[in-house]
Amino acid sequence: xxxxxxxxxxRAIAAAMVLAISGPSALAGHHVQAGEQQNAASSAATxxxxxxxxxxxxxxxxxxxxxxxxxxKIVSVTANAAASSKxxxxxxxxxxxxxxxxxxxxxxxxxxxxxxxxxxxYEEQILKWSLPYRTIRATQSAQRALDYxxxxxxxxxxxxAYYADVALRNAIRExxxxxxxxxxxxxxLDTTGAYALIGYDPALTLPHGVQVIDGPYEARKAVRxxxxxxxxxxxxxxxxxxYHGPGDTMESIPTFTLEELNAxxxxxxxxxxxxxxxxxxxxxxxxxxxxxxxxIEHGAYISDDDMKTMLARGIYYVPTLYIFIYADQIHAAEGxxxxxxxxxxxxxxxxxxxxxxLKIAFGTDVGGFEWTINPAKEFAYMVQYGMTPAEAIRxxxxxxxxxxxxxxxxxxxxxxxxADVVAVPSxxxxxxxxxxxxxxxxxDGVVCKNxx
Ligand SMILES: [Zn+2]
Numbered sequence: 001x002x003x004x005x006x007x008x009x010x011r012a013i014a015a016a017m018v019l020a021i022s023g024p025s026a027l028a029g030h031h032v033q034a035g036e037q038q039n040a041a042s043s044a045a046t047x048x049x050x051x052x053x054x055x056x057x058x059x060x061x062x063x064x065x066x067x068x069x070x071x072x073k074i075v076s077v078t079a080n081a082a083a084s085s086k087x088x089x090x091x092x093x094x095x096x097x098x099x100x101x102x103x104x105x106x107x108x109x110x111x112x113x114x115x116x117x118x119x120x121x122y123e124e125q126i127l128k129w130s131l132p133y134r135t136i137r138a139t140q141s142a143q144r145a146l147d148y149x150x151x152x153x154x155x156x157x158x159x160x161a162y163y164a165d166v167a168l169r170n171a172i173r174e175x176x177x178x179x180x181x182x183x184x185x186x187x188x189l190d191t192t193g194a195y196a197l198i199g200y201d202p203a204l205t206l207p208h209g210v211q212v213i214d215g216p217y218e219a220r221k222a223v224r225x226x227x228x229x230x231x232x233x234x235x236x237x238x239x240x241x242x243y244h245g246p247g248d249t250m251e252s253i254p255t256f257t258l259e260e261l262n263a264x265x266x267x268x269x270x271x272x273x274x275x276x277x278x279x280x281x282x283x284x285x286x287x288x289x290x291x292x293x294x295x296i297e298h299g300a301y302i303s304d305d306d307m308k309t310m311l312a313r314g315i316y317y318v319p320t321l322y323i324f325i326y327a328d329q330i331h332a333a334e335g336x337x338x339x340x341x342x343x344x345x346x347x348x349x350x351x352x353x354x355x356x357x358l359k360i361a362f363g364t365d366v367g368g369f370e371w372t373i374n375p376a377k378e379f380a381y382m383v384q385y386g387m388t389p390a391e392a393i394r395x396x397x398x399x400x401x402x403x404x405x406x407x408x409x410x411x412x413x414x415x416x417x418x419a420d421v422v423a424v425p426s427x428x429x430x431x432x433x434x435x436x437x438x439x440x441x442x443x444d445g446v447v448c449k450n451x452x
Contacts, residue, residue, distance in 0.1 A: 045070045045090040046445065048421060049081070050100035054390075054429070055413040056397045061429070067100070069419040072444040076415055093447070095423045095440060101393060102413050103151025103180075103420030103443060104435070105400035106375055108297055108318050110367025111141040111153075111168060111182075112161040117330045117368065122196060126160050126207055135164045141371045142168060142179030146448050148374050149438030151420040152181045152401070152410050154363075156276055156297065157188035157235045159209040166230035178448060181418075183404055185235035185276065186226045187211040189219065189264060194240050194255045210237065216263035219256075223267040234268040236261065236293070238277045239284025242300060248345050250301035252281025261291035274405070276318075289315060295403060297363070299353075300324070300346040307356045316403045318363035319350050321381040326369045350385045360387075361403040362396035376436045389432040419445040 046069040053065035055077060066081035067074060112134050116122040125134065138161075145153055158165050165184035172179035190210040197206045213222045223234055237255050245251035256264070268275045269292075276295045277288035285299055289306045295316040296302065302310070302317070310317065324343050353360060362382070364375035382392040401411025409418050423440035441449040 045075065046093065046419075047090055048093045048100065048442070049096050050098065050423065051096045052099040052427070053077070053079075053413065054099065054101040054393060056102055056394065057412045057414050061099075064096075065100070067413060067419075067421060069421075069442070069445050072419055072446075074413060074415055074417050074419050077413060093440075093450070095452075098423040098425055098440065099427055099429075099434070100413070100421055100423045100440075101428070102397045102411055103418075103422055103441070104149045104376070104396045104438075105152040105154075105362065105404065105410065106145065106150045106364050106366065106396070107154045107295075107361045107400050107403055108320055108363025108365050109141075109145065109150075109153045109155050109375070110157065110159060110365070111138040111145070111155050112158045112164055113367035114141070115368070115370040116159070117327045119334060122159075122209070126197060126209060131161055131164060134161045135167065138164060138168050139171075139177045139179070141367065142172060142177065142182075144371045145180050145366075145375075146178055146441060146443065147438075148376055149422040149435070149441055150180050150375070151422070151441065151443040152183075152404065152406065154183040154185070154233065154276075154404055156185045156233070157210070158186060159188075159367075160207050162187060163229045169230075169232075180443065181406075181410070183232040183406075184230070185233040186229060186231040187222075188235040188237055188278070189213055189222055189256075190237040190240075191255045191260075194237065214260075216260055219260050219263040220267040223264055223271070223273075227268075227271050227273055231273065234264065234273055234275045236264050236275060236277050236288075238279040238288040238293075239281055242280040242284075242342070244341060244345075245282065245301075248348060249303075250281040250342060250345055252279075252284045254283045254287050256287070258287055258290060261287055261293075265291045265293055289313075295361070298324075298346075298365075299349060300342055302349050302353065304352070304356075307353060307358060310358055311356060314359065316359045316361045316399075317353050318361050318403075319346070319353070319382075320363050320365040320378070321346060321350065321385070322375070322378045323365040323368045325381065326373075347381075347385045350382070354386045354391075359399055359403070360395050361400045362392070363400075374436050376438070379432045379435050383432045389429045392432055393428060393435075418443075 048067040050065045053062040062079040066078045068076040169182035188210045195210045239252035242252040274294035277293040278297045279285040279288040280300045285302050364378045366375035379392045398411045401407045421442040422438050424434045426434045428434040439451040
């Protein structure tokens with residue numbers, strides 16, 4: 001065992017020295033180099049000709065645009081490029097009849113979950129699937145995300161798979177397996193008695209889908225532990241047991257006390273890490289907003305007062321509309337009433353949030369529904385509930401990049417940003433459903449999909 005210990009220590013010391021000498025950005029640079037090595041075959045530029053380009057920077061879509069890519073970065077974007085401008089060395093990709101847009105961003109995914117709405121599905125994964133098997137399945141989910149056009153994701157907890165998301169994020173970053181850039185939350189935090197698996201013989205010690213903690217001291221320790229193990233985000237469950245309240249409201253049972261939530265948010269922010277809160281009903285949302293989290297996940301019902309606080313504090317809303325519609329369909333098929341009108345209240349909350357000008361970031365909760373279903377279905381509901389197609393696209397590009405604090409790297413197609421480009425055969429501004437048919441995906445300057 002001793003040589004292993006020495007090797008491990010030596011590596012840790014070497015890593016610490018690199019950090020001390022050059023800071024984290026140098027490490028990021030190292031990863032970029034690794035990616036470039038992988039694609040070293042073409043040090044010459046790649047040119048993508050787009051019939052239409054929604055670059056998310058210009059006020060209007062650009063016609064006959066030419067995107068120049070070198071390595072993993074965008075070098076230039078030219079509108080009205082003459083067809084005869086094809087010249088010089090490099091790779092030319094003709095998307096002259098397609099609409100191109102920035103790589104899409106899903107800010108709420110679970111790569112380590114393969115559906116949990118059908119009876120027994122969650123228990124099977126938690127109790128029967130090994131951690132290695134779940135991780136292998138997660139690499140498949142990551143590949144699917146990329147195929148659907150999502151070049152960046154925020155993976156919001158592993159559901160009992162510990163730190164497997166950190167391993168997946170790093171393996172993708174190093175070019176070991178294909179997948180989107182990932183921000184990860186590792187293990188979500190919840191209190192005793194609030195999260196599956198529960199309801200079994202008390203004599204049994206069973207695993208949970210979360211890290212179970214109680215009290216502000218355990219809260220701070222858990223946040224420190226997760227960050228030290230590689231978490232980019234902290235995920236916390238603010239409530240459970242959501243139910244239809246008086247009028248058109250949804251109420252819930254808060255999990256953590258405000259004292260506990262404050263400790264989680266304070267500790268995470270002290271270490272410069274943002275916090276995402278699962279909050280479904282009035283009380284859960286209110287507590288999470290009061291504690292100053294950075295994003296409200298789901299938010300089936302948010303009071304007007306809490307929306308005002310969210311606006312004032314710049315707290316994002318990630319509505320995840322489709323998962324609840326999907327769940328209702330499953331529950332109806334199984335013969336019991338799921339959420340009793342909850343989706344209608346959720347839709348109304350979305351409409352109010354949009355009208356109030358809240359920052360709404362695209363997120364789907366995919367993994368809660370199977371990865372074989374395209375999470376881009378979410379777009380259609382956002383438009384059905386009041387967004388224009390252009391606004392829905394912006395929520396999955398610019399707004400999502402801002403939530404992830406990655407706006408200098410992704411979210412628009414402009415010089416200096418990562419070369420993440422997708423294309424669809426028809427106009428998504430005319431029919432948002434076009435985004436369910438991504439035919440071309442480039443991530444980091446590498447073509448991952450081209451159906452032409
Ligand atoms: Zn989720």
